[in-house]
Amino acid sequence: MLQNLTGWHVLIILGVLIVMAAVVVGGVLMIVALARRQAPVGPAAPVDSALSAGASVDPVEQIRKLAELRDQGLLSEEEFQAKRTELLGRI
Structure with a gap:
């Protein structure tokens, strides 16, 4: 064939x-x-624990921690900006 x-x-x-x-x-x-x-980018626990410290932690320090999480790829730029705006409102 x-x-x-x-x-x-x-x-x-x-x-x-x-x-x-x-x-x-x-x-x-x-x-x-x-x-x-x-697939999730990273665990949600570090983001929650970094932000759940509440009023005892300085908002500026929380923004620094958020920036580190964003730089590590655990937060998107939009998430960072939203939380940053919220924290700046506390100052």
């Missing part, structure tokens, strides 16, 4: 196999990207 294949047939079959492999690899990469996006 394979003896009846011409060069064009082989090229078409190879092209189809390459496209199928690209689709599979793309699907795997998409699944990995979605899994990373949904």
Whole structure:
């Protein structure tokens, strides 16, 4: 059966196999990207414990701790700005 294949047939079959492999690899990469996006960046406990000290801790010190958490990638810039605005309102 394979003896009846011409060069064009082989090229078409190879092209189809390459496209199928690209689709599979793309699907795997998409699944990995979605899994990373949904996975938590870090534990929530350090963020909560750094902020739960309450009024006994100086708001400026809390902002410094928040900046460290942001720099470590545990807080997004939006979360940092929101909490920073809240803490500046206490001063």
